[in-house]
Amino acid sequence: MNKTVNQKAWFLVLPVLVLVAFSAVIPLMTVVNYSVQDTFGNNVFFPAGLEWFRDTLQSDRMWASLGRQIMFSAIILAIEVPLGIFVALNMPKKGAWVSVCLVLMSLPLLIPWNVVGTIWQIFGRVDIGLFGYLMAQLGIDYNYTQDALDAWFTLVIMDVWHWTSLVALLAYAGLQSIPDAYYQAAKIDQASRWKVFRYIELPKMQGVLLIAILLRFMDSFMIYTEPFVVTGGGPGSATNFLSIDLVKVALGQMDLGPAAAYSIMYFLVVLLISWVFYTVMTNIDKRGGA
Secondary structure (H helix, E strand, O other): OOOOOOHHHHHHHHHHHHHHHHHHHHHHHHHHHHHOEEEOOOOOEEEOOOHHHHHHHOOHHHHHHHHHHHHHHHHHHHHHHHHHHHHHHHOOOOOOHHHHHHHHHHHHHHOOHHHHHHHHHHHOOOOOOHHHHHHHHOOOOOOOOOOHHHHHHHHHHHHHHHHHHHHHHHHHHHHHOOOHHHHHHHHHOOOOHHHHHHHHHHHHHHHHHHHHHHHHHHHHHOOOHHHHHHOOOOOOOOOOOHHHHHHHHHHHOOOHHHHHHHHHHHHHHHHHHHHHHHHHHHHHHHHHHO
16 A cells, blocks of 8 residues: 655745754855865955864864863753752642742743843952852952952852753653652652662653753853853953853954864864764663663
């Protein structure tokens, strides 16, 4: 029996494909074009081969920025994932407080990135900021504009405040999908709270936790607006992450060729790590369905 396939559905997808082509593919091709060319101005270009990629790979400045970026993402994941799980485990499962908690947890996610940076820029100031004033009252010499450790501490606390609720909401969704029969069986077996978490809740949250880790890694690895507003990459180059350094090369120095090569390599790193996460999640789903 021949099965008829209706291809008319592609016409519904076509506008999306056109939009993606104009908003993503065409700009990407422009960046690729700049990455293999050089110019002396007047819109006159000549081939440069892989020179910009070679220079970028040999740049100590790029590797230093990459190290800071990886360290920031690692710290963020190490704090936000366990904290988000802890919050999700302690959120109410039933009743009116569920809606209240969900709304409160969603509020930080609704604040635009530049507003978050502005809030913490003022909040952490030693002259008018509440956080800076609190640190001074505790006898702590805190100044994120002059001390590298204080700048890192401020950015980490800011990101934890802004994005932990995303991990908590995803973990909470995973917990809500667990049937009550699992908890009833654990109660009959007199399983401890740790064993319930280890053998029931954590396995059921694996899928959503991997999604949370992927989203938080991608966002923290490409973070720009918040640290740029708060520290501008300083003091010195202490918080000069890859994204900030890339903008400085492209707009500050107007080195379009090196910046294009820089951005392509940046894109490939994010794409590679996202592919790894996708492969892991797919394998987990296959094992779960087996």
